Amino acid sequence: MTLTPGGPEGVLAVTPREFPVNRGGLCQKGWTSATLLSAPDRLTAPLLRDRATGETREVSWDEALDHIATRLLHLRVEHGPDAVAVFGSGALTNEKAYILGKFARLALGTSQIDYNGRFCMSSAAAAGNRAFGLDRGLPFPVTDLSGAETILLAGANPAETMPPLMGHLAPAGRRPRLIVVDPRRTPTAEAALRGGGAHLQPAPGTDLALALGLLHLLVTEGHTRTPRREGYRSTRTSGWAQARRAAAQWWPERTESVTGVSVADLRQAATALGTARRAYVLTGRGTEQHSKGTDTVSAWINLALALGLPGTEGSGYGCLTGQGNGQGGREMGQKADQLPGYSSLTDPVARERVARVWGITPEELPGPGRAATELLDALGTQDGPAAMLVVGANPAVSAPRSHHVAERLRALRFLVVADFVPSETALLADVVLPVAQWAEEDGTMTNLEGRVLRRRAAQAPPPGVRTDLDVLRGLAVRLGRRAEEFPSDADTVLAELRPATAGGAADYSGLDPVRLAAGEPLHWPLPAHRPAGTPRLFLDRFAHPDGRARFHSADHRDAAELPDEHYPLYATTGRVLQHYQSGAQTRRVPELVAAEPEPYVEVHPDTARRAGVSDGAPARVVSRRGTVRARVREVASMRLDTVFLPFHFPGEGAANALTNPALDPVSRMPEFKVCAVRLESA
Ligand SMILES: Nc1nc2c(c(=O)[nH]1)N[C@H]1C(S)=C(S)[C@@H](COP(=O)(O)OP(=O)(O)OC[C@H]3O[C@@H](n4cnc5c(=O)[nH]c(N)nc54)[C@H](O)[C@@H]3O)O[C@H]1N2
Ligand SMILES: Nc1nc2c(c(=O)[nH]1)N[C@H]1C(S)=C(S)[C@@H](COP(=O)(O)OP(=O)(O)OC[C@H]3O[C@@H](n4cnc5c(=O)[nH]c(N)nc54)[C@H](O)[C@@H]3O)O[C@H]1N2
Ligand SMILES: [Mo]
Secondary structure, three states: OEEEEOOHHHOEEEEOOOOOOOOOOOOHHHHHHHHHHHOOOOOOOOEEEOOOOOOEEEOOHHHHHHHHHHHHHHHHHHHOHHHEEEEEOOOOOHHHHHHHHHHHHHHHOOOOEEEHHHHOOHHHHHHHHHHHOOOOOOOOOHHHHHHOOEEEEEOOOHHHHOHHHHHHHOOOOOOOEEEEEOOOOOHHHHHHHHOOOEEEOOOOOOHHHHHHHHHHHHHHOOHHHOHHHHHHHHHHEEOHHHHHHHHHOOOHHHHHHHHOOOHHHHHHHHHHHHHOOOEEEEEOHHHHOOOOHHHHHHHHHHHHHHOOOOOOOOOEEEEOOOOOOOOHHHOOOOOOOEEOOOEEOOOHHHHHHHHHHHOOOHHHOOOOOOOHHHHHHHOOOOOOOOEEEEEOOOHHHHOOOHHHHHHHHHHOOEEEEEEOOOOOOHHHOOEEEEEOOHHHOOEEEEOOOOEEEEEOOOOOOOOOOEOHHHHHHHHHHHOOOOHHHOOOOHHHHHHHHHHHOOOOOOOOOOOOHHHHHOOOOOEOOOOOOOOOOOOOOOOOOOOOOOOOEEOOOOOOOOOOOOOOOOOOEEEEEEOOOOOOOOOOOHHHOHHHHHHOOOOEEEEOHHHHHHHOOOOOOEEEEEOOOOEEEEEEEEOOOOOOOEEEEEOOOOHHHOHHHOOEEEEOOOOOOEEOOOEEEEEEEO
């Protein structure tokens, strides 16, 4: 994407650049993203809130930063370093994510840092690490996809969430057969059907049974017994016998009764997968955001391994990433348990390396802290943090059981939010810091293929606005660190983070800034001896010490909450084309608001009738945790037992008022995609 002056009102206009992932296309959000640079309520001065009156007033940067440092130092003396928490984001550049992690551990000395990526790809990341010893969204360039005969896409709706990807999944002419697994007939599912593919429509939270049922069929139909596949499994994997045994219990009729996917559809999908010479299995949030998300992604990976796909040319498994820097954001050390380079905070070698780069001893590095949902839950409690700094997230809207989260945020003694607009979380803050947006600062991002991309500022931030890096430097110095430890120039940060990642899974140490600037496709790992990077991983061996990929077997289990007589329907949540996440950004763009102005709930017409509501009427959706007011949208292709709400709206329309904070035991990802509700007329 390039930015040129001359859009509406003299702001920048966005024009797509020819690039392999987007093939020159951009979604509506992309076309209108420049509007946000000049949003009427864009923040341009630090704000300080008077707790007694609730009023905010504009203050100078010095006053704001001095005030924050004084308060944080005071709380630290009073309650210890873990009294201050940090909440980061997959929207941050690699450099900002790295400095934020360093700020928490070095300037604050706290273990209490995590980020919104915990809500995002963490289950796929955990399953990928478990299976392959490494987690990179796509371990191959995205352009490989269009060579496939069959692609199974579980729990993703790229036609709305990543439109440019559709060009690779369904290229004109020779198209892979797409099998879309989604409880809803999404535009992606429609594209699959148009192209001669299939749509499997399971009940929310039953993917694990579905994947086991498909594996069962692959075995019983003989697809796993070709010499190539048997050879692949015996030389390149471990754990097959157990995986096959787990699937043996999932005969088609049983799978149908749990998932609602017919035996005929199951058979057809298994044949399409089993007979394809080149195939991919891809997963998105729909399959991950469950209290069993990691095991579910493992079950999808098992299908791919059974067919010998991962680590072979023209086939594979991949996870579709989310936020702007969803991949890089999970590698740079803003996670509760992680150091830069996708290293573990408890790995002595990694501690030694990062401590050396930071000029401290490994003992000075705090240990692991709480994961996002638990961190938010602990705010303002007896043993929880008393203060928090939020950089790049809006958890008052985007976290599960959001009204409770807003309560926890209010219970803090001190909340600081850095943002460019007054988000719902910023409205609760004691200090709000106005920061620069993507078009106004330099940095790098890492895309779903592990490819590092360089971004240069296209324009200066408005007067009064600072970059996140500047802000963190200003705070660190006031907290007693040296200014050189917190560079505010992105290139200097990149030069520092490279050695900090050396030897980690996501090794950036050989990243050459000149090659990067020239736009070369540089996919990590980029160790010093391989500066051209690694577009395709696993071709010779997987990243576990024995070089083998591992099947991980788990049986199906129910969602944490199932429909019952009081809450008879499944609710699932997700995205629409026009809005982004909590909506903090897109609800400020008039064209997008005009297209999708208000909260709604998708319901099958018969289900609507039974609940006494009808198309266009206001309704209440009620769960054990809260109530949402939303307009009914009758959709004939919906399952009778399921309603869908987008999570882009705040207040009374906030889908997360309903969601269940039940966590996956491995990834700590919350169950955004299924809870029990009832529908009533409002
Ligand atoms: N327009 C738009 N684009 C975005 C974003 C946005 O907010 N708006 N956000 C970005 C981010 S951060 C992310 S993470 C990605 C997310 O991209 P996706 O994963 O494509 O998005 P979702 O809509 O959350 O979920 C995908 C689908 O999962 C389905 N689903 C629900 N429950 C289940 C289930 O139990 N099993 C299965 N198989 N499917 C289920 C939903 O019906 C939905 O269609 O999108 C990115 N792109
Ligand atoms: N019910 C339900 N809930 C969900 C999901 C779901 O599918 N269903 N999906 C989950 C997923 S996948 C995700 S990723 C999360 C997203 O959740 P959030 O990250 O909380 O959502 P955003 O709206 O992207 O909030 C980002 C905020 O940071 C600001 N911001 C953006 N970039 C920067 C920056 O560089 N610096 C600073 N300082 N601020 C910045 C934006 O203006 C915005 O206010 O939501 C999760 N919540
Ligand atoms: Mo996400």
